[in-house]
Every structure is written in structure tokens, then in C-alpha cells.
Amino acid sequence: MVAQHRLVSDHIYKVFDEPGVYIFKASFEGKDVMARLVNHLKPGDWCFESLMWFFNWEIAKIRFRRWRSLHAMGVNYIVMANSLEEVWRCRALGIPVLLMPQGQFINEQVFTLANEDRDCRYDAFYAAQAVAFKRLHLAEYIKKLYVLTYACPENSLGEYDLRQFEPKVKHADWNKRYISDLQEITSLMQKSHCILALSKVEGAMWASLEGLLCGIPVVSTRSQGGRARYFTTENSRIVPSNPKAIAQAVEYYKYHTPDPQRVRDSALEKIFIDRKNTSKYFASKVLRKQGWSTCQVEHHLFHSKTGIGKFLLKGPDQDNSASTNHNRKTSA
Structure with missing residues (x-):
């Protein structure tokens, strides 16, 4: 298990097993990360790509091709946008997109509060x-x-x-x-x-x-x-x-x-809203047949001392099962 306090570029995170649900953050073209990822994918799986850089039109072309390629494999692909402007740009091209900012995956427990x-x-x-x-x-x-x-x-x-x-x-x-x-x-x-x-x-x-x-x-x-x-x-x-x-x-x-506590809390308020919205989508759309609730998804994804690193997909020859110790539903 690897401790990471945030999403890391060109890393792949397998957050659920059935269906396989992957989150990744590719740098620009992301050829290397996609070459690793496709070896794990099967029809019915889900890929969520967190944007590393503002969604300009050059990046849009690459993501459009990626969506078409994964769609042909029977894999669901969704861009996790950091801003509403990126949502609008994706929708203009017909690319599946949701407002799921990367900040929600930060591990706030590792950041200590400064004294006033x-x-x-x-x-x-x-x-x-x-x-x-x-x-x-x-x-x-x-x-x-x-x-x-x-x-x-x-x-x-x-x-x-x-x-x-x-x-x-x-x-x-x-x-x-x-x-x-x-x-x-x-x-x-x-x-x-x-x-x-x-x-x-x-x-x-x-x-x-x-x-x-x-x-x-x-x-x-x-x-x-x-x-x-x-x-x-x-x-x-x-x-x-x-x-x-x-x-x-x-x-x-x-x-x-x-007030440092108020500065921190004002950011956390928005982070918690983003986490709730992401968890609600996963429970209602991705994991509906498996019976996960919004609270169970939120606890699974965001309540870990090691952060997102516990889901890190290390390589094809290692045990990357998301169900090993940490993929079982946990009561809120």
C-alpha cells in the first residue's frame, strides 16, 4: 500500500473491481499510461480521466480520440473536469464529462494548520x-x-x-x-x-x-x-x-x-461537496447493480490515512485487486 496525498500524474488507480473502475491523470498525450491501462480493461469497465492541464483544443482532440477508442472496446470513458469552462468545452465536442475536480482527492489529514x-x-x-x-x-x-x-x-x-x-x-x-x-x-x-x-x-x-x-x-x-x-x-x-x-x-x-481555521474550513466545505457529488454519481450510475450507497462509496474513496495511494495500480504482474483489504463496502 502506497501513501499518496493526492492524484499523481501518469499513475493509474483501480478504485473498484466489479465493474473495474479506474481513475488516472495523464500528462498531455498520455501514451504510456494508456498503453498500461488497456491491458487491464474489459467491456463494461469505467475510465475516469482527471485533467492535468486546462482543457484546450489541442488536448480536446487527444481526449476525443481516446473516448472513441475506449468506446469501441465497450469501456466507459468520462473526463473529470476541474472547472465549468472545461465541462462546456467537452460537451461541445460530445465527450462525456462531469465536474469532478481533482482537489477532492487530496488527503487533508497530512496538512497541519498554521498558527495565526x-x-x-x-x-x-x-x-x-x-x-x-x-x-x-x-x-x-x-x-x-x-x-x-x-x-x-x-x-x-x-x-x-x-x-x-x-x-x-x-x-x-x-x-x-x-x-x-x-x-x-x-x-x-x-x-x-x-x-x-x-x-x-x-x-x-x-x-x-x-x-x-x-x-x-x-x-x-x-x-x-x-x-x-x-x-x-x-x-x-x-x-x-x-x-x-x-x-x-x-x-x-x-x-x-x-483566521487559519476558517481559511482551511472554507476550502474543505467545497471539497466535501465535490466528494459527495462524485460518490453520488458512482453509487447511482457506476455501482448501482452492486448496491453501493453514496455514503459507502464516499467512505471507500476518501476516508483513508494513506489517501488515494491505496488504489495505485502497480503493474500487471502484481496483485492489484481493489478488493484486497480495502474494496469491501464499509458502513458509514
């Missing part, structure tokens, strides 16, 4: 790989900034050197090596007054939701991809895409710290 009176070393925290769509230059006026980066240019010592990628944030602190430890990342977030989300187009962006679950508010630009689903007037400020507006919003949170 915590000692904040940084004005803002931004989890951003060194790529153009993250728009790091928009953070140039933030005085005390921490950037958690990866895929970054390196100096002669083999350390990340963010200045090589974006000189406008050369005043920032950043990690000199790749950090994967969740506790270390959470600790860095909690040393900041707010979380940044500056891309214009992306996926649903795990980092902004993780920050909210730590009780830390978000400063975001307007975006496509679904991250705004968990934003409220209590937990975030959405501002124009210019450095001064972003810096002003960050300054606001330096002197107006919202």
Missing part, C-alpha cells in the same frame, strides 16, 4: 518550476519571497540558481536542491503570510489548495484550469496580472491575517 500568530519569515511563498507559464516575473515587487522550484538552471556547484532563469526575483530565497518531503514543504509554506498562484493557464494547481488546507490565504491572478474553485472572499484575493497589484495584495495579508 506564527513568525512569518516571508511575505509570500510560491511553488513554481522554472518555466514561463508560472510568470515568476510578476513577483518582482514582493520584498520577502520564497520560491520552491524545480527543473531550474544550476550553478557550477550543481545547485539551483533561480537568478539565471528570472533575474527579476534575484532577491528571493529558493531551495538549492529538489525537495520532495511534504513536511519540509509544509514548514516553508507556514513561514509565509500567503501563497502565490500567478499562472494564467495551468491545471488545478495543487500548491494553492495545499496552502489553504494549512490555513494560509492565497494571492492569485485570474486563471484558467480550475484552481479558483476553492477560493472564497475569506481565503483569497484575485488580482490583475501586474506586479504592483500582486505586491499590494501580499502587503494586505501581512497586516490582515485571516
Whole structure:
């Protein structure tokens, strides 16, 4: 059993056995993940694809072909959209789609609540790989900034050197090596007054939701991809895409710290709604003949200390039965 606190790209999760129900999140074309998945599929099975990136028309063509191919195999295929805009785009092409945001699969138990009176070393925290769509230059006026980066240019010592990628944030602190430890990342977030989300187009962006679950508010630009689903007037400020507006919003949170518990709860309220809606669909459409109730589906999918990782499909030669220890219906 593998502990995972969220859906991981190019991983396959078998969440039910009969019928076989698979959830996966493929990166762009997703040829490798589909090549692995088709070996397990049989007529009557269900495939739910969580979108990694905003559903543009290039991605739409690939998903349309995927739907037609799986439909010819007798397999049900549904796109799990992160936003209503993606739902509309899928429907325009006739692709089966439901509003099932990826955020519902986060394991909120692993994110600890920040103290309201915590000692904040940084004005803002931004989890951003060194790529153009993250728009790091928009953070140039933030005085005390921490950037958690990866895929970054390196100096002669083999350390990340963010200045090589974006000189406008050369005043920032950043990690000199790749950090994967969740506790270390959470600790860095909690040393900041707010979380940044500056891309214009992306996926649903795990980092902004993780920050909210730590009780830390978000400063975001307007975006496509679904991250705004968990934003409220209590937990975030959405501002124009210019450095001064972003810096002003960050300054606001330096002197107006919202209640961390309320920030967390406002995000959880929406997560719980999404989980209930997903569970209701599975119980009424996918598992109706098996007699699962909405409460039983919800408990099965979302109430595990190891998170979604307990359903991870490891490989064709290993025991991937979803009924092994964890696929039996559990009373709510």
C-alpha cells in the first residue's frame, strides 16, 4: 500500500473491481499510461480521466480520440473536469464529462494548520518550476519571497540558481536542491503570510489548495484550469496580472491575517461537496447493480490515512485487486 496525498500524474488507480473502475491523470498525450491501462480493461469497465492541464483544443482532440477508442472496446470513458469552462468545452465536442475536480482527492489529514500568530519569515511563498507559464516575473515587487522550484538552471556547484532563469526575483530565497518531503514543504509554506498562484493557464494547481488546507490565504491572478474553485472572499484575493497589484495584495495579508481555521474550513466545505457529488454519481450510475450507497462509496474513496495511494495500480504482474483489504463496502 502506497501513501499518496493526492492524484499523481501518469499513475493509474483501480478504485473498484466489479465493474473495474479506474481513475488516472495523464500528462498531455498520455501514451504510456494508456498503453498500461488497456491491458487491464474489459467491456463494461469505467475510465475516469482527471485533467492535468486546462482543457484546450489541442488536448480536446487527444481526449476525443481516446473516448472513441475506449468506446469501441465497450469501456466507459468520462473526463473529470476541474472547472465549468472545461465541462462546456467537452460537451461541445460530445465527450462525456462531469465536474469532478481533482482537489477532492487530496488527503487533508497530512496538512497541519498554521498558527495565526506564527513568525512569518516571508511575505509570500510560491511553488513554481522554472518555466514561463508560472510568470515568476510578476513577483518582482514582493520584498520577502520564497520560491520552491524545480527543473531550474544550476550553478557550477550543481545547485539551483533561480537568478539565471528570472533575474527579476534575484532577491528571493529558493531551495538549492529538489525537495520532495511534504513536511519540509509544509514548514516553508507556514513561514509565509500567503501563497502565490500567478499562472494564467495551468491545471488545478495543487500548491494553492495545499496552502489553504494549512490555513494560509492565497494571492492569485485570474486563471484558467480550475484552481479558483476553492477560493472564497475569506481565503483569497484575485488580482490583475501586474506586479504592483500582486505586491499590494501580499502587503494586505501581512497586516490582515485571516483566521487559519476558517481559511482551511472554507476550502474543505467545497471539497466535501465535490466528494459527495462524485460518490453520488458512482453509487447511482457506476455501482448501482452492486448496491453501493453514496455514503459507502464516499467512505471507500476518501476516508483513508494513506489517501488515494491505496488504489495505485502497480503493474500487471502484481496483485492489484481493489478488493484486497480495502474494496469491501464499509458502513458509514
